[in-house]
Amino acid sequence: MGSSTVNKKAACRDAEATKNSILDAAEEEFARAGLLGARTEAIAANTGVTKAMIYYYFSDKEGLYRAVLERALSRRLQILQKVDLHAAEPKEALRKLVASFIDGAGQNQNLPAIFLFESVQNQGKFYGQIAIASLYSPLVQVLERGIASGHFRKLDPLHVAVNIVGSAVYYFCSAQNVKHLWPSGTDLFSEGMREKHKAEAIEMVIAGVLKYPPA
Amino acid sequence: MGSSTVNKKAACRDAEATKNSILDAAEEEFARAGLLGARTEAIAANTGVTKAMIYYYFSDKEGLYRAVLERALSRRLQILQKVDLHAAEPKEALRKLVASFIDGAGQNQNLPAIFLFESVQNQGKFYGQIAIASLYSPLVQVLERGIASGHFRKLDPLHVAVNIVGSAVYYFCSAQNVKHLWPSGTDLFSEGMREKHKAEAIEMVIAGVLKYPPA
DNA sequence: GTCTATACGAGGATAGAC
DNA sequence: GTCTATCCTCGTATAGAC
Numbered sequence: 342m343g344s345s346t347v348n349k350k351a352a353c354r355d356a357e358a359t360k361n362s363i364l365d366a367a368e369e370e371f372a373r374a375g376l377l378g379a380r381t382e383a384i385a386a387n388t389g390v391t392k393a394m395i396y397y398y399f400s401d402k403e404g405l406y407r408a409v410l411e412r413a414l415s416r417r418l419q420i421l422q423k424v425d426l427h428a429a430e431p432k433e434a435l436r437k438l439v440a441s442f443i444d445g446a447g448q449n450q451n452l453p454a455i456f457l458f459e460s461v462q463n464q465g466k467f468y469g470q471i472a473i474a475s476l477y478s479p480l481v482q483v484l485e486r487g488i489a490s491g492h493f494r495k496l497d498p499l500h501v502a503v504n505i506v507g508s509a510v511y512y513f514c515s516a517q518n519v520k521h522l523w524p525s526g527t528d529l530f531s532e533g534m535r536e537k538h539k540a541e542a543i544e545m546v547i548a549g550v551l552k553y554p555p556a
Numbered sequence: 557m558g559s560s561t562v563n564k565k566a567a568c569r570d571a572e573a574t575k576n577s578i579l580d581a582a583e584e585e586f587a588r589a590g591l592l593g594a595r596t597e598a599i600a601a602n603t604g605v606t607k608a609m610i611y612y613y614f615s616d617k618e619g620l621y622r623a624v625l626e627r628a629l630s631r632r633l634q635i636l637q638k639v640d641l642h643a644a645e646p647k648e649a650l651r652k653l654v655a656s657f658i659d660g661a662g663q664n665q666n667l668p669a670i671f672l673f674e675s676v677q678n679q680g681k682f683y684g685q686i687a688i689a690s691l692y693s694p695l696v697q698v699l700e701r702g703i704a705s706g707h708f709r710k711l712d713p714l715h716v717a718v719n720i721v722g723s724a725v726y727y728f729c730s731a732q733n734v735k736h737l738w739p740s741g742t743d744l745f746s747e748g749m750r751e752k753h754k755a756e757a758i759e760m761v762i763a764g765v766l767k768y769p770p771a
Numbered sequence: 772g773t774c775t776a777t778a779c780g781a782g783g784a785t786a787g788a789c
Numbered sequence: 790g791t792c793t794a795t796c797c798t799c800g801t802a803t804a805g806a807c
Contacts, residue, residue, distance in 0.1 A: 354790050374677055377593030381783060391792060396784060398790095454676050457729055461669050462589055465732030473736040481737075494763070499737050500756035503730065504723040511722025512715075514672055517680030521688040522696075522714050541715040548709070549764030569772055596801065606774060611802060613772095 360398050362388050367395075368409050372451035375458035376406050410467050413455050414476070420445045421479055431487030432547060438480055439543050442509040447535045453510040477502050487550065494552040505546050512538050575613050577603050582610075583624050587666035590673035591621045625682050628670045629691070635660045636694055646702030647762060653695055654758050657724040662750045668725040692717050702765065709767040720761050727753050 366387035370379045381402055385392035399405040424441045426434045446453050459467055480502045487493030512519075516529040528534065581602035585594045596617055600607035614620035639656045641649045661668050674682055695717045702708030727734075731744040743749065 374592045377589045460730045460733040470736040507726025508719040508723040515675045518675040521685040545764035549760035
């Protein structure tokens with residue numbers, strides 16, 4: 342489960358390596374339990390170092406939480422910035438954006454859960470207007486461009502942006518519930534299932550915003 | 557916040573009233589914090605009775621959690637069963653189903669969070685195949701009917717069902733994060749915003765599954 | 772059925788040696 | 790920078806009176 346590579350500690354007495362190791366384990370734990378449910382002992386157990394190191398580097402549990410959220414946001418933004426939005430058609434740009442959200446969630450399954458926990462459990466205290474705007478504005482702008490160019494139907498860019506993200510990432514967060522829809526043993530996080538999800542989500546979203554449908 | 561009416565206790569020494577009062581407060585707390593993050597003291601504080609009553613009626617915290625999940629499921633199923641799926645067109649049936657998911661989430665904001673917490677935090681241990689199937693099968697069947705009748709495009713009913721629910725309920729779970737997209741002070745749970753969300757979600761979903769688009 | 776009081780373990784946080 | 794040992798609060802759960 343979780344990220345492909347969890348640093349179990351690289352070298353001895355390497356501050357950066359230790360911090361990253363703690364951040365990795367913490368991200369896993371916060372994604373599983375949220376700020377309230379997370380246990381610092383559980384985090385330490387998945388690290389090459391001891392619990393005391395958490396407090397040495399991050400002062401307290403909440404400081405660690407903030408560091409995890411910050412890193413999660415900047416990772417998401419990095420992924421987002423790699424998407425080339427200057428494709429000729431808004432349709433292509435939108436396709437790439439949705440793919441990026443889903444690939445990002447597939448590679449690091451922690452991110453969707455982290456963001457949702459922050460909203461539900463922490464009332465979204467951490468992320469301010471700037472953070473959220475930078476996450477959503479590429480999507481919102483593509484939608485606006487599509488409407489202006491006549492490719493997309495008249496829709497509310499903000500609501501639709503949120504709903505698009507919902508259809509992209511809800512799959513990952515509710516996976517342990519909805520897995521029962523598929524034959525028992527099916528792994529919803531497997532490469533094959535993720536690709537299938539991506540294809541279906543993209544198709545639905547594109548068809549959902551287009552003014553005139555594909556032949 | 558939360559449900560419109562939280563029973564603060566009806567009469568004195570009324571077992572049913574007390575149990576319901578505890579269940580209401582517990583649902584609120586579990587929806588906010590999950591099983592791990594929930595505090596029995598917080599639950600008791602929002603009840604007319606003391607913490608000891610929780611253990612008297614539900615043995616322990618997990619027993620209470622199970623009772624809350626059971627009630628949440630049966631409520632959702634009740635809402636679902638009220639939807640008339642014998643409308644002539646699959647399109648109309650789908651519209652009603654999505655509306656039902658959103659209205660249900662609007663009336664009891666706890667339900668989406670409860671279900672997500674169970675998946676992420678508790679690995680979906682509680683809900684088995686039958687529970688999940690009963691939640692999703694109306695939607696899946698309508699999609700299958702629509703494909704068979706030629707109204708809907710060729711799509712994977714399971715994946716699309718999950719993605720439809722995602723675009724319906726993600727809005728509510730991520731509300732405290734994405735609220736910053738709207739002018740400060742906007743209440744995403746207000747009647748007006750919920751109606752707008754419902755309209756946008758339905759439009760996107762319907763357009764997303766139709767084979768031939770509306771004129 | 773409901774309350775008050777309390778036992779006890781879990782878990783966040785710190786001190787101080789190395 | 791890292792560890793071990795420990796403190797002490799918080800939170801689950803129970804005992805027993807009313």
